Amino acid sequence: MFPHSPGVYRYYDSEGNVIYVGKAKDLHKRVAQYFVPKERLTRKTAIMVSKIADAQYSVVDTEADALLLENNLIKQYKPRYNILLKDSKTYPWICVSADEFPKVFLTRRLVKDGSRYFGPYSSVMHARNMLELFSSLYPIRTCNNKITSDAIMRHKFRPCLNFHIGKCKGCCIGAISKQEYGRNIEEIVRLLKGGGREMIQHYKTLMLEAAGKMDFEQAEVYKEKMQSLEKHYSKSLIVNTSMGSLDVFSLVFDAGEAFGNFMRLHDGAVIQSLNLGFKMNIEEEQSAVLSTFISEIESKFGKLSSEVIVPFFPDVEIDGVEFRIPVRGDKLALLELSAKNAKEMRFNALKQREHTDPDDFWQKVLEELKNALGMKELPVHIECFDNSNIQGTNPVASCVVFRNGVPSKKDYRHFNIKTVVGANDYASMKEVVNRRYSRMLAEAPDDLPQLVVIDGGKGQLAFAYEALAELGLTEKLTVVGLAKRLEEVIRVGDPYPLFIDRNSQALKVLQRIRDEAHRFGITHHRNRRSKAQIESALREIKGVGEKTEQRLILHYGSVARIAAAPVEELASMVGKDLAERIHGSLSADNLIS
Secondary structure: OOOOOOEEEEEEOOOOOEEEEEEEOOHHHHHHOOOOOHHHOOHHHHHHHHOOOEEEEEEOOOHHHHHHHHHHHHHHHOOOOOEEEOOOOOOOEEEEOOOOOOOEEEEOOOOOOOOEEEOOOOOHHHHHHHHHHHHHHOOOOOOOOOOOHHHHHOOOOOOOHHHHOOOOOOHHHOOOOHHHHHHHHHHHHHHHOOOHHHHHHHHHHHHHHHHHOOOHHHHHHHHHHHHHHHHHHHOOOEOOHHHOOEEEEEEEEEOOEEEEEEEEEEOOEEEEEEEEEEEEOOOOOHHHHHHHHHHHHHHHHOOOOOEEEOOOOOOOOOOOOEEEOOOOHHHHHHHHHHHHHHHHHHHHHHHHOOOOOHHHHHHHHHHHHHHHHOOOOOOOEEEEEEEEEEOOEEEEEEEEEEEOOEEOHHHOEEEEOOOOOOOOHHHHHHHHHHHHHHHHHHHOHHHOOOEEEEEOOHHHHHHHHHHHHHOOOOOOOEEEEEEOOOOEEEEOOOOOOEEOOOOOHHHHHHHHHHHHHHHHHHHHHHHHHHHHHHHHHHHOOOOOOHHHHHHHHHHHOOHHHHHHOOHHHHHHHHOHHHHHHHHHHHHHOOOOO
């Protein structure tokens, strides 16, 4: 007989294997729900119940305790019918070692030796960017030496290159005190805990104090640290500094799978984000899946924030935690951003499935891309634009076309910029987009693309959108920007960039078409630049006009061959005096190659 108490129950098969672990705030009522007429159960649940040979339970004090115990038992027994974590990645952590002079480094192994670990980080690049920030702010050691006060007193170590170039203060030779080194480490820990804004204000205060004491050299040091932090955190997603600290969970479901995104905010900035997938071997309530997700995050990140934003309520209550479902404002926007990432993870599941039919594969990839970007139509026809110029010279643009996921090279187009003077990428982008679709509307209005990709950020995207708006096409196609630095997908009117998983097929398609547009544009730009240099080298020679230039290039093929030709040979074509001037000028300009 099961008690009317919160706890965890376990079902065993005839061989004594745990086949299901569940939690309940009332064990008696929850377990009774399984032992009803078969017709009232779902097919998968009925199969599980038919295999139950024994049941046991453990009583706990609270629902939260039941959630934690359930999570631990599932990890221990891996029951066949439970919600199982699909994510098998080992995420990186930033470790602050327990040494007397600690190191700060990236690791995927957690060792219980007193070291402090921060993370996990779903993006290795983000973790490495953090380490680069620390390296620029604090000259801490990177060596593997076991540095102790006793070793320093015995002069056991010699300073390495980092000491001589100023990247390390030389704790191994006692050039920095243990107290000062420790202060640097604690400031790094404050940053890892999300205290970036606090540290910026701290350095600003120190800078002003140093300036007030006329210590301008030290004030400059604090100023540089403050600016480094401001630059780093300007790239972080700031939602609202008045929002404080909170956690956000979102889930999307697809048949027997669930895909979730977790984000943690500190002082309004997203400091952690993680995607996890779950497989449901029997039908589970969405609230139960959310509770499992929450429990997994607690095991990875520790205690939840006091305020947690969710799309629906979990089936447990946790002391000290208030679950909220936002209906408007910044918190709703934050939940929607989290849901975007969860949906993206669902689409990324495509890459883990076998694709024997190329047409079927590309159909699914394009479906993934369509859903990732929130499009109404399948992007079977995609076009991408890229600008190329070097210091404003020979500005050109390229347009490449993909149909059904593969390049359609016969549709590629080059554009020489006609109306823009100098290196103005924004205006150039508007010109070529306008020219491309003005012509398509006139000649092939039924062949418009479903998706237009702009190689660039918000500026290029805004001008491209302006061109499309003037042509009345903004409702007929989707246009996005793809920024190179972080591979952000930028949407018009969306304040938040969409970060598509780097391993997803959707992002790979966008990257491939962007890279192809860049390659195609660069090739054309180099050709134009080479032609311009040829024209310049020959035309600057007195007596060489357009017809003479064309005759020489047609005969020799390149300026280098003209420069290498004997004067007598040139003279037979242009006369002795001009031949000598050409030969002397080209040789002097070192054009022979």
